[in-house]
Amino acid sequence: MLDLNFVCENRDAVEENCKNRGVKLDLNRLVELRDQRSEWIQKGDELRREQKEVSGQIPKAKDNDERQTFIAKGKELREEVSTAEAKQKEVEEELFDLLKQIPNMTHPDAPIGEEKDHVTLRTWGDIPNYDYKPLDHVDLAEKHDLIDFEAGTRVAGHGFYFFKNEAVLLEMALVQFALTKLRQKGFTLYSTPDLAKDEVLEGTGYIPRGPETQIYSITGTDLSLVATAEITLGGSMKDQIVEHADLPLKMAGLSHCFRTEAGAHGRASRGIYRVHQFTKVEIFAFTAPTLEASDAIHQEIVDIEEEIFQELKIPYRVIDTPTGDLGGPAYRKYDLEAWMPGRGEAGEYGEVTSASNCTDFQARRLGVRTKVPEQKGNQFVHTLNGTAVAISRAMIAVLENHQQADGSIMIPEVLRLWTGVDKIG
RNA sequence: GGAGAGAUGGCAGAGUGGCCGAAUGCACCGGUCUUGAAAACCGGAGUGCCAGCAAUGGUACCGGGGGUUCGAAUCCCCCUCUCUCCGCCA
Numbered sequence: 093m094l095d096l097n098f099v100c101e102n103r104d105a106v107e108e109n110c111k112n113r114g115v116k117l118d119l120n121r122l123v124e125l126r127d128q129r130s131e132w133i134q135k136g137d138e139l140r141r142e143q144k145e146v147s148g149q150i151p152k153a154k155d156n157d158e159r160q161t162f163i164a165k166g167k168e169l170r171e172e173v174s175t176a177e178a179k180q181k182e183v184e185e186e187l188f189d190l191l192k193q194i195p196n197m198t199h200p201d202a203p204i205g206e207e208k209d210h211v212t213l214r215t216w217g218d219i220p221n222y223d224y225k226p227l228d229h230v231d232l233a234e235k236h237d238l239i240d241f242e243a244g245t246r247v248a249g250h251g252f253y254f255f256k257n258e259a260v261l262l263e264m265a266l267v268q269f270a271l272t273k274l275r276q277k278g279f280t281l282y283s284t285p286d287l288a289k290d291e292v293l294e295g296t297g298y299i300p301r302g303p304e305t306q307i308y309s310i311t312g313t314d315l316s317l318v319a320t321a322e323i324t325l326g327g328s329m330k331d332q333i334v335e336h337a338d339l340p341l342k343m344a345g346l347s348h349c350f351r352t353e354a355g356a357h358g359r360a361s362r363g364i365y366r367v368h369q370f371t372k373v374e375i376f377a378f379t380a381p382t383l384e385a386s387d388a389i390h391q392e393i394v395d396i397e398e399e400i401f402q403e404l405k406i407p408y409r410v411i412d413t414p415t416g417d418l419g420g421p422a423y424r425k426y427d428l429e430a431w432m433p434g435r436g437e438a439g440e441y442g443e444v445t446s447a448s449n450c451t452d453f454q455a456r457r458l459g460v461r462t463k464v465p466e467q468k469g470n471q472f473v474h475t476l477n478g479t480a481v482a483i484s485r486a487m488i489a490v491l492e493n494h495q496q497a498d499g500s501i502m503i504p505e506v507l508r509l510w511t512g513v514d515k516i517g
Numbered sequence: 518g519g520a521g522a523g524a525u526g527g528c529a530g531a532g533u534g535g536c537c538g539a540a541u542g543c544a545c546c547g548g549u550c551u552u553g554a555a556a557a558c559c560g561g562a563g564u565g566c567c568a569g570c571a572a573u574g575g576u577a578c579c580g581g582g583g584g585u586u587c588g589a590a591u592c593c594c595c596c597u598c599u600c601u602c603c604g605c606c607a
Binding site for chain 2: 129130133134136137138140141143144146147148149150151159162163164165166167168169170333469470
């Protein structure tokens with residue numbers, strides 16, 4: 093969420109930003125509502141002031157007549173106050189509903205445009221030339237009995253799967269590899285709840301229970317299944333004031349991720365590329381409220397993501413996400429797209445990580461603040477999130493990139509400590 | 518799941534209808550004293566919202582929501598959380 097007064101005072105810039113991000117909103121209405129809100133607050137404050145004054149007179153009244161007069165006046169004021177409060181609430185409901193729909197401002201260097209207008213910042217690794225037709229992960233999994241899609245469907249429906257045999261070892265190894273690396277780099281490790289309160293989801297910018305929601309919710313409770321540990325790690329500091337000296341808080345969280353993938357039917361989704369549940373190690377950071385501080389961590393997160401895929405020996409490219417594809421909270425977002433030899437006709441890049449700087453957009457809604465030395469008042473911190481390893485996507489990249497001409501799959505060196513085997517098949 | 522106790526400012530902890538945004542202590546900041554520090558003493562200090570260029574003023578906030586009342590930290594109802602005991606359980 094942006095700051096209300098910021099929006100009203102920078103209408104042109106906010107409007108331009110909405111346009112770039114493909115969001116249509118009526119900012120005139122917002123300003124109108126802001127003004128109405130001020131008026132009702134002022135009216136209510138004044139009425140309450142009178143109310144206090146009148147009720148303060150009652151114990152000092154000199155006779156019963158005067159007393160009754162004050163009581164009558166007090167009753168009258170109580171009615172007026174409650175009217176003003178109702179009006180204020182009504183205005184605020186519409187106001188904040190609008191405000192919440194406004195996306196974050198955007199980094200000036202982020203490419204403007206839609207998904208197809210993305211900018212490739214750099215590529216790493218050579219895309220191999222195969223003298224045979226490489227299999228995709230579905231065929232590889234079948235060949236080596238690694239994923240049971242039928243069982244997944246029987247148990248939970250389309251979009252669910254069982255990992256089997258070496259795939260389970262690989263999942264655990266990828267998790268261990270990511271967590272160990274992040275710990276070495278000074279991140280505090282967490283394994284986090286798989287459910288969170290709706291208000292926490294909303295605080296991080298996710299919208300549970302809507303008509304096209306990506307979120308599974310638990311009926312009869314205010315809990316939903318998390319789509320990422322970004323939600324739980326961000327929510328972990330809800331309404332807290334963080335010591336400035338403790339920033340940045342660098343966290344790594346392990347959780348399952350659940351996504352309905354509503355509206356995703358028909359998009360390329362063979363195998364485990366787009367599934368309803370997967371395991372993920374997520375990176376999250378709270379930083380001091382300056383772009384210097386959060387940009388620095390943003391870079392650090394991308395560096396770690398690249399290091400992980402380099403050590404897994406998987407070719408990738410880094411994408412600077414264009415405005416139209418940023419999502420609400422992000423100020424800037426980089427994606428890693430790994431080469432997937434079995435994808436499409438002759439291999440394609442597929443998204444495996446993302447890294448977002450959300451500046452103070454999530455922190456405002458979550459109420460995470462810090463007191464900056466030499467400055468008065470508290471300020472909202474900046475938050476960032478990034479993928480260390482999303483198992484389903486990483487699994488595809490590992491299986492497809494490390495397949496051999498004889499159909500076997502080599503386990504990347506860095507994972508063998510945990511898999512205990514160095515080859516599948 | 519059952520029984521009981523509790524939730525007040527950064528922390529501890531008073532406060533049972535108006536004199537309470539709230540005593541007191543600790544911690545914190547400024548000063549006096551001191552060669553310096555400590556101690557002692559003096560003073561300051563919460564968060565949000567609204568108005569204002571600002572100084573400032575107003576208002577709200579005693580776990581959350583609702584109610585009673587002219588007036589609620591204080592009375593009533595609901596909820597959440599914490600602690601203790603019992604049961605169940607990976």
